Amino acid sequence: MRTRHLRSIMAILAITASSLVLAANDQVERGRYLAQLGDCVACHTSVKGTSMAGGRALDTPFGKLYSTNITPDRATGIGNYTFEQFDRAMRKGIAADGHNLYPAMPYPSYAKMAVDDMQALYAYLMQGLAPVQQANKPSEMSWPFSMRWGLAIWNWLFLDDKPFVADSGKDANWNRGAYLVQGLGHCGACHTPRGLLFQEKAMSDSGSNGSLFLSGETVESWRALSLRDLWTVEDTKLFLKTGQNRYATASGNMADVIMHSTQNINDADLLAIASYLKSLPAGPHDKPAHPAPKLPVAKVPDDLFSTRGGLGYIQFCGDCHRADGSGVYQVFPPLAGNPTVSSRDASTLVHIILTGGKTAATATHPRVFAMPAFARLTDTELAEILSFVRTSWGNGSPMVSTGMVAKMRAELDPRTTDLSKFETPRLANMLMAGNTPQLVRGMRLHLETRDLLPGNVGNQLNCTGCHLNAGTVADGSPFVGISAFFPSYGARAGRITTLEDRINGCFRRSMNGKPLAKDSDDMKAMVAYFDWMKGETKPEDKVAGRGLGKIDRSIKPDPENGKKIYAEQCAVCHGENGEGLKNAAGKMVYPPLWGNESFNIGAGMARTYTAAAFVKRNMPIGFHDNFPLGQGGLSDQEAVDVAEYFSHQPRPDFPDKVKDWPKDPKPSDARY
Numbered sequence: 001m002r003t004r005h006l007r008s009i010m011a012i013l014a015i016t017a018s019s020l021v022l023a024a025n026d027q028v029e030r031g032r033y034l035a036q037l038g039d040c041v042a043c044h045t046s047v048k049g050t051s052m053a054g055g056r057a058l059d060t061p062f063g064k065l066y067s068t069n070i071t072p073d074r075a076t077g078i079g080n081y082t083f084e085q086f087d088r089a090m091r092k093g094i095a096a097d098g099h100n101l102y103p104a105m106p107y108p109s110y111a112k113m114a115v116d117d118m119q120a121l122y123a124y125l126m127q128g129l130a131p132v133q134q135a136n137k138p139s140e141m142s143w144p145f146s147m148r149w150g151l152a153i154w155n156w157l158f159l160d161d162k163p164f165v166a167d168s169g170k171d172a173n174w175n176r177g178a179y180l181v182q183g184l185g186h187c188g189a190c191h192t193p194r195g196l197l198f199q200e201k202a203m204s205d206s207g208s209n210g211s212l213f214l215s216g217e218t219v220e221s222w223r224a225l226s227l228r229d230l231w232t233v234e235d236t237k238l239f240l241k242t243g244q245n246r247y248a249t250a251s252g253n254m255a256d257v258i259m260h261s262t263q264n265i266n267d268a269d270l271l272a273i274a275s276y277l278k279s280l281p282a283g284p285h286d287k288p289a290h291p292a293p294k295l296p297v298a299k300v301p302d303d304l305f306s307t308r309g310g311l312g313y314i315q316f317c318g319d320c321h322r323a324d325g326s327g328v329y330q331v332f333p334p335l336a337g338n339p340t341v342s343s344r345d346a347s348t349l350v351h352i353i354l355t356g357g358k359t360a361a362t363a364t365h366p367r368v369f370a371m372p373a374f375a376r377l378t379d380t381e382l383a384e385i386l387s388f389v390r391t392s393w394g395n396g397s398p399m400v401s402t403g404m405v406a407k408m409r410a411e412l413d414p415r416t417t418d419l420s421k422f423e424t425p426r427l428a429n430m431l432m433a434g435n436t437p438q439l440v441r442g443m444r445l446h447l448e449t450r451d452l453l454p455g456n457v458g459n460q461l462n463c464t465g466c467h468l469n470a471g472t473v474a475d476g477s478p479f480v481g482i483s484a485f486f487p488s489y490g491a492r493a494g495r496i497t498t499l500e501d502r503i504n505g506c507f508r509r510s511m512n513g514k515p516l517a518k519d520s521d522d523m524k525a526m527v528a529y530f531d532w533m534k535g536e537t538k539p540e541d542k543v544a545g546r547g548l549g550k551i552d553r554s555i556k557p558d559p560e561n562g563k564k565i566y567a568e569q570c571a572v573c574h575g576e577n578g579e580g581l582k583n584a585a586g587k588m589v590y591p592p593l594w595g596n597e598s599f600n601i602g603a604g605m606a607r608t609y610t611a612a613a614f615v616k617r618n619m620p621i622g623f624h625d626n627f628p629l630g631q632g633g634l635s636d637q638e639a640v641d642v643a644e645y646f647s648h649q650p651r652p653d654f655p656d657k658v659k660d661w662p663k664d665p666k667p668s669d670a671r672y
Contacts, residue, residue, distance in 0.1 A: 024123070031124025034117055037269070038110075038184040039261035043067045052125075053077075053132040058104050059220055061198070063141035065104050073131035086122045087115075091161045093151070100151035102139070103158075108203060112164040112183035158199040177276025178204070180269060181214075190224040190253070193217045205280055215283030216345070221411055222252040223348040225339050228280040236274035240265065243360030248340060249333035251352055255360040263362040300324050301392040305440050308428040309388030312381055314447070315427040315469050316374060316628055317389075319621065323447075325393040328581070328589055331369060331572060332622065336393035346400050347408070349386055354405070354414040356625040367572065369622035372630040375414040376424075379405040384428070416627070422474035422545030424628065425533060435528060442529025445522060446470050446479075449511065450588075453522065458513035459652075460580055460588045460597040466510065466605065468618060471533065473628060474545025475617040481537030481546065483530040494662035499527055509602040512652050548613040553668070555640045557608055562645030565638050569620050570646070578649055594649030601671040602654030608669040611643035612636075647671075 035041070044067045046055035054069040072079040078086065078096075085096040093100055093107040101107060113121075144150065164183055166175040181187045182204050191214045192200045202213035216226035230236065235245045240262040243250040250258050262270070300323045304310040314323060317335075321327050325336035335341050340348050356373035359365065374382060379402045387399035430439040445452055446463040447470055464470055471479030486499040493501070503526055504515035516523045537543060573581050573590040580592035592598040604610045616632060616639035623633035634642070648671075657672045 024127075027120050027123045028128045029124075031120035031122070032128050033264070033266075034121045034184060035124055036261055036264040037180065038121075038186065039257055040070065041260050042256050043105075044070050050132050050134065052129055053134040054136055055134065060102075060104055060141075062145040063139065065102055065139045065141070066137035068136045069132065069134050070125060071129050071132040071134075072126045073133050076133050076135050077131060078125065079131060081126075083119065083122050086125075087118055090118060090121075092159065093155060100148045100155070102141075102148075102151065103154065103198060106186040106189040108159055108200065109183055109186035109189060111159070111161040112179065114163055114179075117184070154197060154199070157197070160203060173272050173275055174279060176269065177272035177274070180273055181276055185273070187227060188214055190219050191215075191217060191227050211281070211284060214277070214280065216343070218345055218347050220253070221347055221351050221408060223340070223343055223345045224254075225343055226283045227277050228283045229278060230339060231278075233271065233274040233278050236277055237267075237270045240270055240273065241267075241362070242364040243362050244330060244333070244365060247334065248338050250360045251340070251357045252348060255358065258360040258362060263360070263364075299393070301388075303388075305444065306431075307384075307388065308381075308431060309384035309386075311428040311430065312377075312385040312426070313388050315472060316377070316385065318447075319464075319469060319629060320371070322583075322589070325389075326583060328573075329583070330365065335389055336395070338395075341389055342395040342397045344397065346386065346390065346397070346404065349389070350382070350400065350405055350408045351412065353382055353386065354409055354412055356630075358625075370625045370630045371622070372625045372627050373414055373416070374627065375409070376416045376627055379409065381426070381428070422478075423480070424474070425472050425480060425535070427470065427472070430532065433532060438525050438528045439532050441522070442525035442527070442532075443470050445526050446529070453516070456507050456513045456516050457511045459511060459592070459599065461511055461591045461599060463506065465591045466614065468631070469628060473618070473631075475547070475549045476631070477548055477614070478545060479530055479533040481534055481541065481543040483527070483534045484537040484539050484541065491664040492660050494664065499530060503527075508656075509654060510599045510605065512598075512600045548610065549617050551609055551613045551616055551636055551639065553609050555612075555637055557644030558637075558641045559645045559648070561638075562641035562643070565634070565642040566645055569623075569634070570642065573620065574646075578646060593646045594651050596652060598651050600652035600654045602657055602660070606647050606651065606671050607667060608640065608644045608647055609667075610669070611647045612639040615639040615643050 041051055043056055043058065044052050044054050046053070046057075046067075049055050050071075052069070052071050054067045056067045058065040058067060069077040071077040074080050081089070081096050088094050089096070089101065090107055090113065091111040093103065093105065095101060139146070164179045167178070170178075188200050188203060192202055193212055193215060194217060195201055202209040202211075204210065205213045214227040217224050231239070231245065231247060235247065239245040239248070239250070240258065242263070243255060243258040265273070301310060304314055304323060320332040321335050325334060327334035343349075352371060353374050355375070357371045359369045361368050377385075382405045383400045383402045386405075389395070390397040390399060427443060430436055430443070433439055446467060449462040449464075450457040450460060466477055467473075467479060468476035471477070483499050486502065487496050489495070490497040490501070493505075497505075500518045500523060503523065504518075507513050507515050516526075567576070570593075574593045575581055578592055578594035578598065580588050580597065581590040583589050599605055605614065616634060616636060618629075618631045620633070621629045621631045624630050626632070654672075660666065660670075660672075
């Protein structure tokens with residue numbers, strides 16, 4: 001009998017112990033979620049450093065701080081902190097040894113956390129992280145801000161360490177959103193204006209300064225937008241989950257926030273956050289975006305081809321953001337209706353165009369697209385382009401001055417990513433020529449070939465598909481200097497050919513269409529554009545970046561690997577089955593690479609090694625941050641493999657193929 005009771009007691013104890021372990025594990029996992037919600041890793045991890053071990057430099061107007069080690073290491077981390085000490089640091093900004101923390105650590109926001117959430121976060125940091133021994137770096141604050149005793153006065157003036165109190169007049173969803181935004185999410189740390197002593201002018205939407213809460217602030221040369229009534233609930237939720245929505249793509253520090261934090265938030269909490277933000281009336285400065293129609297009507301600005309800013313835009317921005325500012329869905333953000341573009345403060349726009357940027361890597365959009373830095377362009381050129389963007393498509397924002405670009409350039413000291421000797425011609429300079437209308441027509445015929453010459457184009461291609469940025473990109477088959485080398489012998493024709501012959505060869509092969517009359521105004525406009533691009537080039541000159549470059553023909557193609565590369569790198573723009581990419585209105589954005597709407601077998605791109613040379617240097621775009629399109633990045637072998645794969649897919653025949661190479665050996669990779 002006694003043995004039976006003993007066994008029962010042991011069983012009960014075992015069950016109780018097991019329950020305690022499960023409860024402890026649940027608390028740690030809850031704390032892990034809260035740490036993601038609070039984006040602790042963003043500040044407490046240095047570049048290429050160990051997670052949560054600190055050391056990240058934090059620039060403030062008063063000097064530089066370094067984040068601390070918050071792993072449970074007893075020597076250099078917080079392993080010796082009791083819960084009470086941790087709670088005091090989080091709510092009052094006082095470390096275990098009694099020194100005051102700088103409010104770059106957002107303890108005024110964390111003070112709103114509920115006790116059980118604070119306990120769960122503590123459990124995760126102590127039990128869910130591995131200890132890392134890494135000493136903390138001393139701060140580099142200027143005097144008198146290096147005197148930490150002054151922070152006690154700052155806390156007395158500005159700190160409210162009371163936990164969040166729910167508003168009984170609001171529902172549970174609103175209160176949950178308010179709790180997360182005001183507290184652990186510490187959104188106000190970046191998005192609320194700061195006072196002279198670096199205090200947030202409002203810590204919530206209530207009180208005399210409540211209208212300033214989340215109304216926008218400039219942080220480290222980035223404009224953190226007003227979050228008040230910015231988008232619809234669904235648009236905000238989508239942005240926080242994926243880093244993209246129909247208005248914008250995350251940039252700068254916000255891309256990191258989404259990558260490390262908000263994409264991990266559950267749908268219920270995202271809905272609560274988005275609902276709360278939507279409930280806040282517009283702030284006094286940044287205007288909220290207005291809901292865009294589901295199928296926006298594409299509209300090219302009237303001054304796109306008649307102003308320096310417009311021509312600069314179409315040359316350097318149009319391939320990604322499109323002439324109508326609509327961008328490319330889930331790839332490149334729209335500029336029409338984009339709140340970063342229409343913001344009163346243009347800091348983020350100037351910052352991005354000088355230093356570049358990358359999309360957030362999320363589970364929904366794991367592929368990262370890069371925008372290269374355009375620091376190679378002058379301050380005046382960048383001001384012209386950005387002013388065009390901010391005054392087009394109904395954005396209606398103030399123009400950007402050359403002085404603002406110069407000031408930001410001095411602050412950021414951006415690097416120039418293109419070091420080639422290729423001189424990129426500026427389309428804006430066509431406005432200074434004596435035959436500007438003809439040159440602009442010639443340029444547009446290269447950009448909009450199918451639309452402007454439907455009787456001559458038999459597929460869905462435009463000249464700029466192979467001659468990037470209207471023929472102004474090094475190793476992208478540029479037009480620079482090309483007319484100086486005509487007339488010249490063409491091996492494929494077996495005779496001396498003129499520039500007009502070469503242009504018509506493209507119409508018949510790449511465009512799978514009909515030749516243009518040599519004496520037509522449109523042919524003359526195309527030739528005039530080539531002649532303008534010639535500049536001072538002479539027939540004997542060597543033009544840096546001419547053509548496509550070379551690729552080793554001894555590389556043996558692997559089409560199966562090419563199929564894999566195509567799916568990973570190319571399909572997003574050219575379609576899973578090579579059909580190209582169309583916008584919501586049904587217009588082709590990026591060209592088809594095979595099928596009846598693509599180039600025929602007589603085109604140079606139908607040859608493996610010609611296509612591989614182009615791919616090697618020009619595809620995919622947005623792959624890295626090099627000027628001007630972030631293009632290229634595959635290895636020689638990968639370029640050959642993917643070129644073999646797509647060039648040998650079904651495509652139209654070329655009836656005159658029997659006339660090619662009448663005197664010279666045809667290339668080994670010719671399709672016929």
